[in-house]
Amino acid sequence: MARDGTPTGAPTTLELLWGTAERPSRGPKPRLSVDKVVQAAIGVADAEGLDAVSMQRVAQELGYTTMSLYRYVSSKEQLVELMVDTAIGSAPEVEGVPGGWRAGIHILAREMVAVFRRHPWLLRHKLEGPPQGPCSLSWLEQGLRAFSTSGLGSAEMVQAFMFLDGAVRELARVLGDVEQAQRRAGLTADQAERDYGRFLRGIPADRYPALAAVAADGAFEAADPADRPEVEVEIEFGIERLLDGIEAYVAAQRAARE
Amino acid sequence: MARDGTPTGAPTTLELLWGTAERPSRGPKPRLSVDKVVQAAIGVADAEGLDAVSMQRVAQELGYTTMSLYRYVSSKEQLVELMVDTAIGSAPEVEGVPGGWRAGIHILAREMVAVFRRHPWLLRHKLEGPPQGPCSLSWLEQGLRAFSTSGLGSAEMVQAFMFLDGAVRELARVLGDVEQAQRRAGLTADQAERDYGRFLRGIPADRYPALAAVAADGAFEAADPADRPEVEVEIEFGIERLLDGIEAYVAAQRAARE
DNA sequence: TAGATCTGTGTATTACTTACACTAAATAGT
DNA sequence: ACTATTTAGTGTAAGTAATACACAGATCTA
Structure with a gap:
């Protein structure tokens, strides 16, 4: 044969x-x-x-x-x-972590960002299909363990986790890229004005008024080199809102059932 | 020269x-x-x-x-x-859309998914850096226009939009991949059991108990071929939670200020 | 009309993946 | 121990890709 x-x-x-x-x-x-x-x-x-x-x-x-x-x-x-x-490695254990399911999700997100810092190339490779490897699945597993006490249904937990996962990946990628570009441009991140912010300020304000306004507001220079884990901070906002929303949803469902 | x-x-x-x-x-x-x-x-x-x-x-x-x-x-x-x-094309106009800022965000998300359906290869290419092209920026612009009446601050709007954008992209990719795999396997999506669901059921339940439980619950067969825009539906859940969370956040901030 | 400059082409180089066939080594069964 | 069988690693070469470079002809400016 x-x-x-x-x-x-x-x-x-x-x-x-x-x-x-x-x-x-x-x-x-x-x-x-x-x-x-x-x-x-x-x-x-x-x-x-x-x-x-x-x-x-x-x-x-x-x-x-x-x-x-x-x-x-x-x-x-x-x-x-x-x-x-x-x-990508195995996901950290989140079961029974102090702080409940929200803390578990935060741990996962932070550790994920840490992994992407260790292996930046992970974010430059497009995945194909849903997670299938033992380690990739371990993240989903831990995500589900965390969510299991949140009150969400099975399908909802999966959707919520994938939503979160995608958001964290993409945000980590963008912020990482920006950070890297800054490091490349002016080696002293201070003197070189934030590159992306400067770029945005050069954009036609008549076609992009909202963008111009936000850029003028300094929303894109926020990243302070003193704040080391800047990436985590920027991602945190979205996570918090999402988790708040989930909590409210579960509460509303419970209220409706009684 | x-x-x-x-x-x-x-x-x-x-x-x-x-x-x-x-x-x-x-x-x-x-x-x-x-x-x-x-x-x-x-x-x-x-x-x-x-x-x-x-x-x-x-x-x-x-x-x-x-x-x-x-x-x-x-x-x-x-x-x-x-x-x-x-x-990727220009983003749809969301300013002054009936239904307020939440409706605007939903329109953006749905149209984005539609674009990805038209050009599936868009999701197979890793972006580099933050959006810089006129069209890519138009999506950010419209996102900011939508959020502009939400009560978020400048930086928060950006973070929220990027969070959303990442989530939609990744979810659309995964769901699209799964859909395509199913179409490839059993041409009648009905007879061929949902591929990913079957795959997950073959996974060691002792190492992945939460996953096994969720899979047994049928969370991965949810996609009903009768529901055409299944992708949109699966993404909608996360969006709703995120927007709920944002709304609550703004309300809480306002309450705290007075 | 002369000169400068640009477009499109042809050739060659480089790098990478992969098919295929060969050798040398290790085991299983006798 | 001997032999057949199977497998590890190598070598060669093919096929595909991107792209460097230089040239021929077109076209504009002065």
Whole structure:
């Protein structure tokens, strides 16, 4: 059956993610492993960004040839999927955390931002489909655990979590990008006027009056370099409103039922 | 100065986006235009996805050679940026819409989802930095116009809008992906059991109890093929909660001030 | 009309993924 | 121990992509 080059039924991405790949007992022992390959790739991405990750580069990092990696991973795309689930890591436990379900959600959001800080390239990769890897799912799992005492229904919990997840991701990305651009422009973030704010002030105020007004108000220079965890702060507002809204919704439902 | 191949100071992405490119008065008139190139590329992406967009493919579509495109666009990356801002189009006007600011936000969200339905590849491209193109900014502008009567402060409006925008994008992407996967699997969406739901039921319930419980509850089969605009419905929940929360926040602030 | 300058093209280079075939190693069964 | 079988890692080459560079012809300005 395996007379051709095919590695005896190439493991699918899901099998690799869940470690459902039974090692064949025949043949030479592999010197590498999927995990080593993934770790090396993550190392490259952390140091030089996702664009620097090529099969050649990863192989070189490990001291192997490009082709040998394809014994562990069936394509670069698959490698990146594995990198993403590995780098995101397991979600923190939120069950029984002091402060109730709202505190749990906050912990999740903050830890998520922290992960994105550690691996900025995670935000430069578009996910495909709903979460499927063990780690990605652990975040959903913890999100549901947190929400489980909120009074929401099953479907509502899922919707709420995905809503939150999307918002945090996108906000973290934008704020991270802006921060990085600032750091690149004027190395002293002070002297270089906030880049985006300046850009917005150059925009035709007649076509974008609301934007101009808000920019003039300084809404885009808010980011104070003294406030280290600025990203978290900016995201916090939306989270608080969302959680307030959820709380009110549950209360209203309860009231209506009685 | 322009003795080399350089097109006399290649226009930056921003200049192209804002049409700030003064046509030189010397030399032959260009037969193509940036807009034609972008439109052709969007056509390819709409029909066959973003991966099908290559410089060669777009050139072929226009009946030109690959290299001629580089006279209008300085890189493929730039082309994609232009595609994105063009395809997203101008946001609908929300000022003075019946139903107040909440209605305005809903209109924006719904129209955004509609755009993503028309150009699914928009959700497969990672944005870089905050919105900068005229169309992308028009969405922010309209968002701010909507929020302007909500009672939020400048910075809060921006944060709220970006939060919402991120959530809508990510939710639309996930739901779109799932929908597409279902369509691909069983062409009659009915007979093929909801794919993701089935996948989740195969997951170790001891490590993911909350997830298992929710899946067993049928939270992932909710999507009813009869309900056409299912995506919109699933997103609506989060939006409503967020807007409720914002309303409550403003009310509380007002109360505290007096 | 002369000169400058721009458009579109052709060629070549580089980088990357991947198909395929080969070797060398390790095990299983005899 | 011996042999067949299976698998790990390598080498080569193909195919696709982006893009650097230079040239030919077109067209405007003076």
